[in-house]
Amino acid sequence: MAPNPDLTSFEALSFDCFGTIIDEDAGMLRTLDLLVAQKEVSEKKDSRALLDRLHALIFEIEHKMPALAYNEVLVGAIMRLAKENDMPITDGLAEPFGNSAGTWLPFPDSIDALSRLKKYYPTFAILSNIDNNSIKATVEQRLAPIKFEGLYTAQDIGSYKPSVRNFEYLAGHMRKEFNLDCDRGQVLHVAHSVVADHVPCKQLGRRSVWISRGEDEKKCVDKVGGKDKVGYEWRFQTLGDFAGEVERQFKQKEISAQRPSS
Structure with a gap:
């Protein structure tokens, strides 16, 4: 896994919510x-x-x-x-x-990190193992003023992650509602759970970033049967760390674009 693969090519972010954004x-x-x-x-x-x-x-x-x-x-x-x-x-x-x-409250870094990420990825979606009342209270009361354009819950889908059905549901709605294709690398999935999110992302060939929140990588990977079972290309301890790297890459790209060609 390269230390800092390119994060500037994506047009949208999909998030796991509980464990990633909410503590x-x-x-x-x-x-x-x-x-x-x-x-x-x-x-x-x-x-x-x-x-x-x-x-x-x-x-x-x-x-x-x-x-x-x-x-x-x-x-x-x-x-x-x-x-x-x-x-x-x-x-x-x-x-x-x-x-x-x-x-339940967000992690201390979540709101600031989401605000920073929103500058670069205008479309946010949540794919969560949650009920509709809880996600409504979460986005309206706990995560305000951050706007999530797509909210996709286990209650609406009828199954829970790590079922690939949930990720196919996400892909279908991102395509229909926002003209974004998960399978063509336009959407990056951001999640904490290796089991619920990164294993199905690997199965479907979706690109993802792991917000590890202090978890031991070896233990998490061994739990699902080895590194060949997961496909996250980036790992950050916090959402804030992820936002910082996104900012760095986009600013570097802007600087590079302004340099005169030789």
């Missing part, structure tokens, strides 16, 4: 902290120790019941997690957790 782990941990705090035993589970299991349960439910809305997936996952760990849980905790995704 979903922080949002989930707020509820896990409440669950742990009310456990009536001397030895309590650690919230962070439960987080990986919660993600696994969410993934399992999504793919067993692809038509189930994400807010209901969250309710099912937190109920199962509580049962597995002999923790008391009520509807007063489970139902609010199911509807909490729209309240």
Whole structure:
């Protein structure tokens, strides 16, 4: 993987939202902290120790019941997690957790990075494993004033990433609504999840950038069966780092264009 391949040829960006732009782990941990705090035993589970299991349960439910809305997936996952760990849980905790995704906050770098990226890529789309109410609250309340021209959710598609069906849905709508072709390299996909996003991008030959957010590359790649299973061409720790490299490349391109030919 070259250190800085060309980022200036794309006309639009598609984003995974939760984990890439929105700090979903922080949002989930707020509820896990409440669950742990009310456990009536001397030895309590650690919230962070439960987080990986919660993600696994969410993934399992999504793919067993692809038509189930994400807010209901969250309710099912937190109920199962509580049962597995002999923790008391009520509807007063489970139902609010199911509807909490729209309240989760962006990473500290997200809004500034998106504002900078928007100068170079006028069309933004989100492809997310989320329900419609949560994405509406997210873009209108958490990500304002950034505008996303396309919003494509698992609830509308009827399946969850990493199904290639979701990426084909994205491609169809980008072509129909914006005359942009994902298969011809006009759209760059920006995502955190190696499993949900970069594996299907590889399968479809789509170009992508990994926002790793502190993840260990070897562990992530080994989890999906090796580097030949993923196809991201760029890796940045944060969305802000990605925006910085985009700015650098576009400015360098502008300087080069202004130089007189010899």
